[in-house]
């Protein structure tokens with residue numbers, strides 16, 4: 512997979528190379544990440560990429576030409592079949608389904624807006640899809656792009672050491688995550704649940720599934736309604752509720 516980002520702040524993307532799963536995936540070439548800065552494609556003396564908005568109003572708007580030239584340069588490197596997305600609060604809400612959708616594009620170009628946004632004519636002509644990571648406004652599209660890149664990387668084959676953690680990622684099987692514990696066994700009177708020390712993997716898996724069901728039931732019951740729980744899951748949830756003495 513080759514991802515490109517059009518951004519005025521390419522150094523922000525370096526954060527993905529600092530460590531962890533994203534850094535390892537990039538080092539191992541599981542995906543390529545390239546950036547293009549519209550400022551490098553300006554044709555004016557002061558390398559301006561923005562100008563005042565027609566119709567007045569506060570702030571500045573990113574001009575079409577530097578962005579269009581940067582996008583065309585990126586596509587010449589990435590390939591003609593590159594899918595071009597724009598990060599904006601008006602975009603399609605990114606979620607686990609979005610991960611699976613975007614993974615289908617071997618070549619993805621992400622345009623990160625700054626200032627008050629970009630000239631609408633660029634969106635109409637050069638952008639295939641708008642995506643949003645949530646209903647809030649950020650100073651630029653870079654962090655939204657990085658969130659999406661991070662989520663995609665976790666689903667690239669071999670990106671995770673033990674592959675199952677992607678498929679058992681809580682949101683994947685529709686439930687919230689079960690609790691996690693590590694050394695020491697006891698800490699200020701807080702003990703690790705004995706079942707986890709038992710070595711009985713079937714019972715441990717059952718306990719974790721029960722905890723995930725219980726946590727989901729507690730925190731977002733509407734999520735449970737969407738899932739048709741199996742008889743076994745109903746049994747586990749009943750057990751959880753009984754144990755909680757609710």
Ligand SMILES: NC(=O)c1ccc(NCc2ccccc2N2CCOCC2)nc1
Nearest residue numbers: 598599624628643644649650651652655
């Ligand atoms: N939710 C998201 O995915 C998300 C994405 C980007 C983003 N900001 C870049 C941006 C993009 C498009 C339009 C306006 C703006 N903004 C520029 C800066 O000023 C505010 C408006 N914000 C939130």
